[in-house]
Amino acid sequence: MERVLSGMRPTGKLHLGHLEGVLKSYIEMQKNYEAYYMVADWHALTTDYEKPENVTENTIEMYKDWLSVGIDPEKATLFIQSEVKEHAELYLLLGLLTPVPWLERNPTYKEQKQEIKDRDLSTYGFLGYPVLQAADILIYNAHKVPIGEDQRPHLELTREIARRFNFLYGKFFNEPQEILTQMPKLPGIDGRKMSKSYNNAIFLSDSEKDVEEKVRQMFTDPQKIKKDDIGHPDNCVVCAFYSVYDKEKVEEVIKECRQGKRGCVDCKKQLARKLNEVLTPIREKREEIEKNIDKIKDIIIYGNKKAQKTAKETMDVVREKMKLKLDF
Ligand code: TRP
Ligand code: SF4
Numbered sequence: 001m002e003r004v005l006s007g008m009r010p011t012g013k014l015h016l017g018h019l020e021g022v023l024k025s026y027i028e029m030q031k032n033y034e035a036y037y038m039v040a041d042w043h044a045l046t047t048d049y050e051k052p053e054n055v056t057e058n059t060i061e062m063y064k065d066w067l068s069v070g071i072d073p074e075k076a077t078l079f080i081q082s083e084v085k086e087h088a089e090l091y092l093l094l095g096l097l098t099p100v101p102w103l104e105r106n107p108t109y110k111e112q113k114q115e116i117k118d119r120d121l122s123t124y125g126f127l128g129y130p131v132l133q134a135a136d137i138l139i140y141n142a143h144k145v146p147i148g149e150d151q152r153p154h155l156e157l158t159r160e161i162a163r164r165f166n167f168l169y170g171k172f173f174n175e176p177q178e179i180l181t182q183m184p185k186l187p188g189i190d191g192r193k194m195s196k197s198y199n200n201a202i203f204l205s206d207s208e209k210d211v212e213e214k215v216r217q218m219f220t221d222p223q224k225i226k227k228d229d230i231g232h233p234d235n236c237v238v239c240a241f242y243s244v245y246d247k248e249k250v251e252e253v254i255k256e257c258r259q260g261k262r263g264c265v266d267c268k269k270q271l272a273r274k275l276n277e278v279l280t281p282i283r284e285k286r287e288e289i290e291k292n293i294d295k296i297k298d299i300i301i302y303g304n305k306k307a308q309k310t311a312k313e314t315m316d317v318v319r320e321k322m323k324l325k326l327d328f
Contacts, residue, residue: 001032001033001034002033002034002143002144003033003034003035003036003140003141003142003143003144004029004033004034004035004036004142004143004144004145004146004179005035005036005037005038005136005137005140005142005145005176006022006026006036006037006038006145006146006147007037007038007039007040007043007081007133007136008022008037008038008039008040008062009040009041009043009044010039010040010041010044010055010058010059010061010062011044011048011058011196012054012058012061012196013061013065013196013203013204013205014062014065014203014204015194015196015201015202015203015204016184016186016194016201016202016203016204016275017184017186017188017193017194017195017201018065018204019069019204020182020184020185020186020244021148021181021182021183021184022146022148022181023065023066023069023071024182025146025179025181025182026066026071026076026146027069027070027071029144029146029179030071030072030075030076031075033144034077035075035076035077036076036077036079036140036142036307036310037066037071037076037077037078037079038078038079038080038081038136038307039059039062039063039078039079039080039081040081040136041055041059041080041081041082042081042082042087042088042132043081043129043132043133044058045125046123046125046126046129046132047112047116047119047121047126048119049123049125050119059080060296061205063078063296063299063300064205064286064289064290064296065204065205066078067285067286067289067296067299068204068205068282068283068285068286068289069204069282069285070285073299073302073303077303077306077307078299078300078303079300079303079304079306079307079308080300080303080304081136083300083304083308084139084304084307084308084311086139086308086311086312086314086315087132087135087136087139087311088135089315090135090138090139090311090314090315090318091128091131091132091135093318093322094131094134094135094138094161094165095128095131097161097164097165097168098131098134098161098164100127102157102160103127103128103130103131103157104127106130106153106154106157107153108130108150108151108153108154109126109127109129109130113126129154130153130154130157130158131157131161133154133157133158134154134157134158134161134162137155137158137176138158138161138162138165138173138174138176138314139310139311139314139315140307140310140311140314141172141173141174141314142174142176143174143176143177144176144177144178144179145158145176145177145178145179146178146179146180146181147178147179147180147181148180148181148183149180149183151178152178152180155176155178158176159175159176162174162175162176163175169321169322170321172317172318172321184244185240185243185244186240186241186244187200187237187240188200188201188237189201189202189214189215189217189218189219189237190219190237191219191237202214202275204279204282204286205283205286206279207283208276208279208280208283211272211275211276211279212269212272212276215238215241215268215269215271215272215275216268216272218236218237218238218241218268219236219237220236220237220238220264220267220268221233221235221236221257222235224257224264226263227260227261227262227263227264228260228261229260230258230259230260231257231258231260231262231264232257232258233253233254233257233258236257238264238267238268238271239253239254239257241271241275242271242274245271245274245275245278246271246274249270253267
């Protein structure tokens with residue numbers, strides 16, 4: 001079986017945008033690949049090193065989100081990056097052979113240094129972010145890596161680093177291929193991209209009431225005030241959600257809206273009900289998980305051990321190839 005590895009930084013609760021994008025591909029891939037899914041806590045610290053206090057809590061929340069949507073610890077190996085110390089060793093060794101200009105011209109690096117002004121990111125660790133990511137991937141010799149569009153430069157660098165290693169010490173690493181996770185057609189409740197930092201997300205852990213309230217706040221066609229006003233569903237967040245979560249109904253919603261036969265209040269109520277139908281089983285699973293928090297701990301320890309076993313095997317070969325093995 002081919003191997004797949006992916007990681008997510010534990011920066012907070014996951015939302016419907018994550019579910020439609022990355023989580024669905026995790027669930028799909030655990031069936032057909034030897035899958036490794038990692039909480040990238042060291043990566044989170046490359047930007048949040050001044051405020052590390054939420055990392056542990058966010059890590060546990062991430063496991064709850066993963067498990068509640070059906071990521072299966074029996075099928076996939078779920079682990080925490082910082083618990084598999086071998087990643088740090090490979091990161092160091094790959095750093096020896098990675099030219100600094102490769103890192104300095106990384107578009108993600110340049111962009112983030114421009115955009116993030118409230119923290120000092122002129123650190124060695126932040127520049128080395130893609131080297132750590134390359135170590136994460138190569139230590140499992142993954143064939144495939146599900147990522148979003150923004151991570152493509154990092155995967156390109158991973159391949160370049162793998163190639164350079166293979167050239168210097170003999171072929172060992174695969175050049176991993178990306179699998180682009182679909183960008184969900186799902187906006188946030190204000191019509192911008194759904195994101196925790198925009199405060200416009202519907203979280204997997206939201207209660208029924210939260211969902212009703214958020215749907216009530218969704219931006220609709222501003223020209224439609226009364227039920228019999230002609231509406232423009234193309235400009236309506238509610239309609240965008242129907243097209244993802246109620247495909248059978250969306251045609252009718254669009255038609256009625258355009259004909260002035262549909263009121264926004266009812267339209268929203270029906271959508272909230274539909275979203276809650278989707279979220280109820282996820283909520284129930286989450287409740288079950290929260291009742292038995294020791295089980296999460298067992299899952300974490302079990303996954304860490306499994307990941308470490310593979311990582312150790314890789315490091316044996318890497319040390320040998322880099323002449324770091326004593327023969328006595
Ligand atoms: N950098 C990735 C992100 O921010 C997270 C990540 C860390 C990752 N290591 C990885 C993704 C390895 C894929 C493979 O989304
Ligand atoms: Fe949007 Fe529905 Fe109102 Fe039309 S009726 S504008 S689709 S909420």
